[in-house]
Structure formats: structure tokens, C-alpha cells
Amino acid sequence: MAAFTFNKLVIFGVGLIGGSLARALRERAALSGEIVGEIVGVGRSAKSVERALELRVIDSAASLDDDGALGRALRGADFVLLAAPVAQTGPLLARIAPFLDPASLVTDAGSTKSDVVAAARTALGDRVAQFVPGHPIAGRESSGVDAALPDLYVNRNVVLCPLVENPDEAVERVAAMWRATGAAVHRMNEAQHDRVFAAVSHLPHVLSFALVEQILEAPDAALKFSFAAGGFRDFTRIAASSPEMWRDVCLANRTALLAELDAYTTVLARFRAAIDASDGAALEAAFARSRVARTEWQERGGQKRADDTPAK
Amino acid sequence: MAAFTFNKLVIFGVGLIGGSLARALRERAALSGEIVGEIVGVGRSAKSVERALELRVIDSAASLDDDGALGRALRGADFVLLAAPVAQTGPLLARIAPFLDPASLVTDAGSTKSDVVAAARTALGDRVAQFVPGHPIAGRESSGVDAALPDLYVNRNVVLCPLVENPDEAVERVAAMWRATGAAVHRMNEAQHDRVFAAVSHLPHVLSFALVEQILEAPDAALKFSFAAGGFRDFTRIAASSPEMWRDVCLANRTALLAELDAYTTVLARFRAAIDASDGAALEAAFARSRVARTEWQERGGQKRADDTPAK
Incomplete structure (x- = not known):
């Protein structure tokens, strides 16, 4: 220290x-x-x-x-x-x-x-x-x-x-x-910062809010919520975050966030096409890549990582 | 019992x-x-x-x-x-x-x-x-x-x-x-079942896999992963799930999942338009609805809910 x-x-x-x-x-x-x-x-x-x-x-x-x-x-x-x-x-x-x-x-x-x-x-x-x-x-x-x-x-x-x-x-x-x-x-630099956090923090918040919004709009919303379990719980934990704070973040980081949102929509469209075409091989390959990357991230210490700039 | x-x-x-x-x-x-x-x-x-x-x-x-x-x-x-x-x-x-x-x-x-x-x-x-x-x-x-x-x-x-x-x-x-x-x-009935679980389970898995895939494809993927924190951790926990199992679920529940995915894409496009137009009021209102719904869900017992068909 x-x-x-x-x-x-x-x-x-x-x-x-x-x-x-x-x-x-x-x-x-x-x-x-x-x-x-x-x-x-x-x-x-x-x-x-x-x-x-x-x-x-x-x-x-x-x-x-x-x-x-x-x-x-x-x-x-x-x-x-x-x-x-x-x-x-x-x-x-x-x-x-x-x-x-x-x-x-x-x-x-x-x-x-x-x-x-x-x-x-x-x-x-x-x-x-x-x-x-x-x-x-x-x-x-x-x-x-x-x-x-x-x-x-x-x-x-x-x-x-x-x-x-x-x-x-x-x-x-x-x-x-x-x-x-x-x-x-x-x-x-600030542009790099905003790109990184648009991807790993701001976008996931928007995606999580959007999932709850979508379920809310469904005619069978109550039934859906009543069977939501552990996957939903973790995915939407951040959808209980402060609306004011996240409104401000979305507006303040608008440009980087829109770029990440568009990149995400492109990936999602590719997943949609694979599901629509019943292309199991493409889905499995993509899911496997994600699993490996997510597991390695966790093993590197996940959010606890703090080892590359040690305090002097 | x-x-x-x-x-x-x-x-x-x-x-x-x-x-x-x-x-x-x-x-x-x-x-x-x-x-x-x-x-x-x-x-x-x-x-x-x-x-x-x-x-x-x-x-x-x-x-x-x-x-x-x-x-x-x-x-x-x-x-x-x-x-x-x-x-x-x-x-x-x-x-x-x-x-x-x-x-x-x-x-x-x-x-x-x-x-x-x-x-x-x-x-x-x-x-x-x-x-x-x-x-x-x-x-x-x-x-x-x-x-x-x-x-x-x-x-x-x-x-x-x-x-x-x-x-x-x-x-x-x-x-x-x-x-x-x-x-x-x-x-x-089976159609109702598949709609409910497409929304609260299958879709979140696809969305979570897609976020990790998107970051993996970015030229600055390593930097992004290295600053991913608690929000990313919870949002992507399910992206470490079995690729084979989720490939099968996507194919088996293809029709309901595509319908939910399209409904989600519509909500996301609306959020995108609000961010693009710097419409803070629309964003805040939507985020606030999600926060209330997510908080109430948690307070009702979240995934632990099991009180409406008590064991005899």
C-alpha cells in the first residue's frame, strides 16, 4: 500500500x-x-x-x-x-x-x-x-x-x-x-473507456431492462413472471437498478452505446437466422465459444481481477 | 406432504x-x-x-x-x-x-x-x-x-x-x-408452457450467449473482458450453460422462441430510438416500469415461489 x-x-x-x-x-x-x-x-x-x-x-x-x-x-x-x-x-x-x-x-x-x-x-x-x-x-x-x-x-x-x-x-x-x-x-482514454463500459455494463443494463419490459407487455405476463426461475433472476438483477442513473448513462454515453447495441443486434440476427434454419451446428458452436470465454473470465477472477497494476 | x-x-x-x-x-x-x-x-x-x-x-x-x-x-x-x-x-x-x-x-x-x-x-x-x-x-x-x-x-x-x-x-x-x-x-397445455419458458428462460439464455459472442468478436475483446464487473457477471452466468442442451432447446422450441425473440427485438428497437433521440423521459419511464416489476417479482419470492399449489 x-x-x-x-x-x-x-x-x-x-x-x-x-x-x-x-x-x-x-x-x-x-x-x-x-x-x-x-x-x-x-x-x-x-x-x-x-x-x-x-x-x-x-x-x-x-x-x-x-x-x-x-x-x-x-x-x-x-x-x-x-x-x-x-x-x-x-x-x-x-x-x-x-x-x-x-x-x-x-x-x-x-x-x-x-x-x-x-x-x-x-x-x-x-x-x-x-x-x-x-x-x-x-x-x-x-x-x-x-x-x-x-x-x-x-x-x-x-x-x-x-x-x-x-x-x-x-x-x-x-x-x-x-x-x-x-x-x-x-x-x-475517455473514448476507449466509454466503448469498454458501453459493452460490458451499459448494454447489459439496457438488455436486461428490455427483457422485463417485453414480459410486462405480454398478455400472459403474470403467468410468465410466476414461472421465472434462476436464469431470469440473474439475468434481470440489474433491471432493478436506478432508472434515473441509467437514463443518464444512456444519454451520456449515447454514441458508444448505440454502436454496441447495433453490434449486438447483428449478432442476435445471426442467432435468429440459425434458429429459424434449425442450424444446430452454428448454434452449438457459438454457444460453446461463449461458454469457454465466460468460464475463462470467471477463472481469471471475474470481477475480482485487480492484479495487473499492483499497488506500490 | x-x-x-x-x-x-x-x-x-x-x-x-x-x-x-x-x-x-x-x-x-x-x-x-x-x-x-x-x-x-x-x-x-x-x-x-x-x-x-x-x-x-x-x-x-x-x-x-x-x-x-x-x-x-x-x-x-x-x-x-x-x-x-x-x-x-x-x-x-x-x-x-x-x-x-x-x-x-x-x-x-x-x-x-x-x-x-x-x-x-x-x-x-x-x-x-x-x-x-x-x-x-x-x-x-x-x-x-x-x-x-x-x-x-x-x-x-x-x-x-x-x-x-x-x-x-x-x-x-x-x-x-x-x-x-x-x-x-x-x-x-404444451403451447402455453413453451411460450412461458421461451420468454423467461430460453430467450434470456440466447441473449446472454449473444452478449459474450459480441464481446468476443470485438477487436478490443480482452480489454472489455478485463473490466467486466458484477453486472456482466450476473447477466452472463447462464452463458456458461451447456451448448448441447441449449442448442436442443432452441431447435425444439423454435417457433415460440422466434416469436419471443421478435417481440424482444421490437422492444430493443424502441429503446434504441429513445437513446438515439436522447428521449430521457421515455427511457426513465421504461426503466422504472422494469424496476418495479423486477422488485415485486423478487418480493413475491422470486424463483422460490411455490405457494399456489400447496402440497397436501
């Missing part, structure tokens, strides 16, 4: 993601005898930051609507994390910009990156060099600060999408913060 | 499904002090029936290729269960027919029913009245007799698709056998 210290971290959105970062830095540092700096929470609702204070996830709170409080919160911050829904990245950065300390590093936790980068360039102008886009690949079914865990990021991946404007040291400092939570840090 | 007794049960295919029925009848009956009859296993490979004998899942074994042994096995059997892949239903019934005792009841465990009914009519002719088509909705990731469990069917659903030729008592006897394993028994 890298030794990692900071003076002040300001978290916009102290829910599952932001709260888990705060708990990880504080509680994991305590285990190794390190002392961490002040953690300030800024929230849209007074209730969520109050709850975070109550749980001692943050040391102090500031309201987004109070210029004075916001200015004091941001003064001297070495790190600022945006952990609000991606659609709020632009408005939040515009709100922060007038108070942003030139020495602060800003990063985010959004599931999409091209839109976040575009919003940051607009909101920050030349100061976009202070913004290092990021995406921790971690989550839980429950949300909110009560669901925050100190070990949410242990052995998980965090992707950083550095901008050409980012000084190397800035990227390295943000990477060190995430490594201190137990995560493995990877770098790719 | 209904008291259930039998003299002789002959199981064709002593794997997970057939072996679990044998273990359930024997071990659950032992708990309630009942004595069950003889259980005979018939297998394609000598190895699998030998293993079943070794594990004491069956009392004796017969080879499918030996007329004398097959005749002795079937003589005086009150129940015959076919628990082999659905594509073998026709050949198996044709092989059994010359030796079938007029007092025996035959049932099966196939995932599709229209094709099984057609095969049974061809193979058995007038004696199809002895054949009560069935489908236990249960399974495990592992297969073979070593994976068989005495409680595999507890609180699971079993669907029977009685034929017009079946005497009521025949259907009731087969239902009683399944209830003795702890399952809840439901009845529907």
Missing part, C-alpha cells in the same frame, strides 16, 4: 461512492497508523450531509447554495471528488470554479467519461488541467451514505482517463489516493 | 434431474418412515449408471442396448421417467415401446413440451395415454449424478402438460410423485 496523506478532501455527493472513499481513507489509514486530513462533505440535501456527519464519515459539511461556506470548504483543499450523478458534472464544476484553489486536484467518479470531459472543459476552461477524470468500478445494490463501506474499493479497478493538460504528478496523486483505498488503478 | 408409494420406478438418464428424483423419493420417504419401491436406472453409458449404483441412488441398472435387460427393467414398473436431453425423447420412447407394461405411467423432465408431445405421439401411438408430459423447474450449475440432491425439488415448481388422452388418475399419480419430492405441481 502506498503511503498516502492529504490535508483536505472535499466530497460533492456523500453517498455510497463518496462515503466509501471517505471511510476507506480514514479507516484504512487508521489501521496503518497514518493520520488523514480533514474530510468535508457537500450535498444537495442538508439531510444527506447531516447523516454523513452523524455517521462520522465526514468531519464537516457545507451547503452548495452558500457561497461563503462553499468558499471556505474549497480553500486549501488538495482533493475534490465529484460523486454525484454524471449529468450534474457540468453544473457542479461551474459552481465550484470561482472558488477553486489553484493547488486543488479535482476528480470524479462518473460511469461515463467523454461527456464528463466535455463538461469539464466548458466549465473550467484553462483550469481543466486541475481535473483528472476517473471511474471507480465498484458498487452495491443499496445506495446512500448508510451503505458506504471502508472496503468497497479493495481489489476493485479504478480507471483514470488523464487529459493531455494534466501534469503527470496530478494524475499520479489521484492514482495514489485510489490505491490507498485498496483499488488497482488503470489508465485509458 | 402426500403419502406416496410405488413398486418400481425406472429412470432413463440418471444425472442431476433423474438422480435427484431418486434421492428425493428414497431419502424423504425414509424420514417419514415410508418404504419406497425399487429404483432402476437405465443409461447410455455404463459409467454413469455404475456411478449411480455406487452412490446407491439406484438399486439396479440396465443397459439400453440389451433387449432382455430392458424388458426385465420395464416389467411391472409403475413409473418411467425420461430424464435425458429432449432430442432423445422420440428415440427413447420408440426403444421403450415394445417393452412397455400397459400399467406403467411414463413422464419426462424436458424443458420443452410441444416437441416432446409430438415425439411421444409418433413413438407410442395409441399408448400415448400412458405418457404424461412434465417439466420440473429446477437445476444446478453442475450436472451428473454426483450433483444430484434429495432436496433439489423442494419448493420448486413442476409443470405437467396433460394430454387429452391421459386419464385423470394418471395425471394425479404423476403429480403425487412430484409432490412427494417437495415440489408444487401446476398444469398448463
Whole structure:
């Protein structure tokens, strides 16, 4: 584990993601005898930051609507994390910009990156060099600060999408913060990021929502649901995800998602043709390829994989 | 639990499904002090029936290729269960027919029913009245007799698709056998059965195989797999299923599956149009409907539901 210290971290959105970062830095540092700096929470609702204070996830709170409080919160911050829904990245950065300390590093936790980068360039102008886009690949079914865990990021991946404007040291400092939570840090550009997550995360969510929608529309929906078993359960677990969040992801990553959706539709049309032609050999060959790939993925550690960028 | 007794049960295919029925009848009956009859296993490979004998899942074994042994096995059997892949239903019934005792009841465990009914009519002719088509909705990731469990069917659903030729008592006897394993028994016709399972089981398998296939075909497949996380894991768990079994299911339930696949493609095209038009309201409304339906399904007991036909 890298030794990692900071003076002040300001978290916009102290829910599952932001709260888990705060708990990880504080509680994991305590285990190794390190002392961490002040953690300030800024929230849209007074209730969520109050709850975070109550749980001692943050040391102090500031309201987004109070210029004075916001200015004091941001003064001297070495790190600022945006952990609000991606659609709020632009408005939040515009709100922060007038108070942003030139020495602060800003990063985010959004599931999409091209839109976040575009919003940051607009909101920050030349100061976009202070913004290092990021995406921790971690989550839980429950949300909110009560669901925050100190070990949410242990052995998980965090992707950083550095901008050409980012000084190397800035990227390295943000990477060190995430490594201190137990995560493995990877770098790719934002287009690559959005393509990868369109394929392995955003598309499966859309496909899962679509299956439930289709069954709902059937005249015998109740009968169908009543006989749905284990395959349906796993396939549609993600169809119980937040509609707002996934609406935003679909819109924010529209281009990459449409490309993946079209590629998927092409594969599905080929499967349809094989079923229609009773071409058992083609179906079996395709299913066997999938089985091998899925089994090997699982054996490589599945989502637990975090071994290719070891924490120093 | 209904008291259930039998003299002789002959199981064709002593794997997970057939072996679990044998273990359930024997071990659950032992708990309630009942004595069950003889259980005979018939297998394609000598190895699998030998293993079943070794594990004491069956009392004796017969080879499918030996007329004398097959005749002795079937003589005086009150129940015959076919628990082999659905594509073998026709050949198996044709092989059994010359030796079938007029007092025996035959049932099966196939995932599709229209094709099984057609095969049974061809193979058995007038004696199809002895054949009560069935489908236990249960399974495990592992297969073979070593994976068989005495409680595999507890609180699971079993669907029977009685034929017009079946005497009521025949259907009731087969239902009683399944209830003795702890399952809840439901009845529907074979077309209804195939529509329901095309939607909630067969289609999700095809969709899951297709996602893995699509990622495999991408030039950046390795990168995509390496960042696949929890959503991908659950969505594609069923893409590690048996290619042979799912090839057979796709072909056997071709008509219903194509209808569901086309309905799904229509929903997906609507989602695509909403994403393309950045119609957030339409996406959010659809996702919200799915979330509610999926959450309610889970709260009703998900796949554990077995309360509408309580065992007597």
C-alpha cells in the first residue's frame, strides 16, 4: 500500500461512492497508523450531509447554495471528488470554479467519461488541467451514505482517463489516493473507456431492462413472471437498478452505446437466422465459444481481477 | 406432504434431474418412515449408471442396448421417467415401446413440451395415454449424478402438460410423485408452457450467449473482458450453460422462441430510438416500469415461489 496523506478532501455527493472513499481513507489509514486530513462533505440535501456527519464519515459539511461556506470548504483543499450523478458534472464544476484553489486536484467518479470531459472543459476552461477524470468500478445494490463501506474499493479497478493538460504528478496523486483505498488503478482514454463500459455494463443494463419490459407487455405476463426461475433472476438483477442513473448513462454515453447495441443486434440476427434454419451446428458452436470465454473470465477472477497494476 | 408409494420406478438418464428424483423419493420417504419401491436406472453409458449404483441412488441398472435387460427393467414398473436431453425423447420412447407394461405411467423432465408431445405421439401411438408430459423447474450449475440432491425439488415448481388422452388418475399419480419430492405441481397445455419458458428462460439464455459472442468478436475483446464487473457477471452466468442442451432447446422450441425473440427485438428497437433521440423521459419511464416489476417479482419470492399449489 502506498503511503498516502492529504490535508483536505472535499466530497460533492456523500453517498455510497463518496462515503466509501471517505471511510476507506480514514479507516484504512487508521489501521496503518497514518493520520488523514480533514474530510468535508457537500450535498444537495442538508439531510444527506447531516447523516454523513452523524455517521462520522465526514468531519464537516457545507451547503452548495452558500457561497461563503462553499468558499471556505474549497480553500486549501488538495482533493475534490465529484460523486454525484454524471449529468450534474457540468453544473457542479461551474459552481465550484470561482472558488477553486489553484493547488486543488479535482476528480470524479462518473460511469461515463467523454461527456464528463466535455463538461469539464466548458466549465473550467484553462483550469481543466486541475481535473483528472476517473471511474471507480465498484458498487452495491443499496445506495446512500448508510451503505458506504471502508472496503468497497479493495481489489476493485479504478480507471483514470488523464487529459493531455494534466501534469503527470496530478494524475499520479489521484492514482495514489485510489490505491490507498485498496483499488488497482488503470489508465485509458475517455473514448476507449466509454466503448469498454458501453459493452460490458451499459448494454447489459439496457438488455436486461428490455427483457422485463417485453414480459410486462405480454398478455400472459403474470403467468410468465410466476414461472421465472434462476436464469431470469440473474439475468434481470440489474433491471432493478436506478432508472434515473441509467437514463443518464444512456444519454451520456449515447454514441458508444448505440454502436454496441447495433453490434449486438447483428449478432442476435445471426442467432435468429440459425434458429429459424434449425442450424444446430452454428448454434452449438457459438454457444460453446461463449461458454469457454465466460468460464475463462470467471477463472481469471471475474470481477475480482485487480492484479495487473499492483499497488506500490 | 402426500403419502406416496410405488413398486418400481425406472429412470432413463440418471444425472442431476433423474438422480435427484431418486434421492428425493428414497431419502424423504425414509424420514417419514415410508418404504419406497425399487429404483432402476437405465443409461447410455455404463459409467454413469455404475456411478449411480455406487452412490446407491439406484438399486439396479440396465443397459439400453440389451433387449432382455430392458424388458426385465420395464416389467411391472409403475413409473418411467425420461430424464435425458429432449432430442432423445422420440428415440427413447420408440426403444421403450415394445417393452412397455400397459400399467406403467411414463413422464419426462424436458424443458420443452410441444416437441416432446409430438415425439411421444409418433413413438407410442395409441399408448400415448400412458405418457404424461412434465417439466420440473429446477437445476444446478453442475450436472451428473454426483450433483444430484434429495432436496433439489423442494419448493420448486413442476409443470405437467396433460394430454387429452391421459386419464385423470394418471395425471394425479404423476403429480403425487412430484409432490412427494417437495415440489408444487401446476398444469398448463404444451403451447402455453413453451411460450412461458421461451420468454423467461430460453430467450434470456440466447441473449446472454449473444452478449459474450459480441464481446468476443470485438477487436478490443480482452480489454472489455478485463473490466467486466458484477453486472456482466450476473447477466452472463447462464452463458456458461451447456451448448448441447441449449442448442436442443432452441431447435425444439423454435417457433415460440422466434416469436419471443421478435417481440424482444421490437422492444430493443424502441429503446434504441429513445437513446438515439436522447428521449430521457421515455427511457426513465421504461426503466422504472422494469424496476418495479423486477422488485415485486423478487418480493413475491422470486424463483422460490411455490405457494399456489400447496402440497397436501
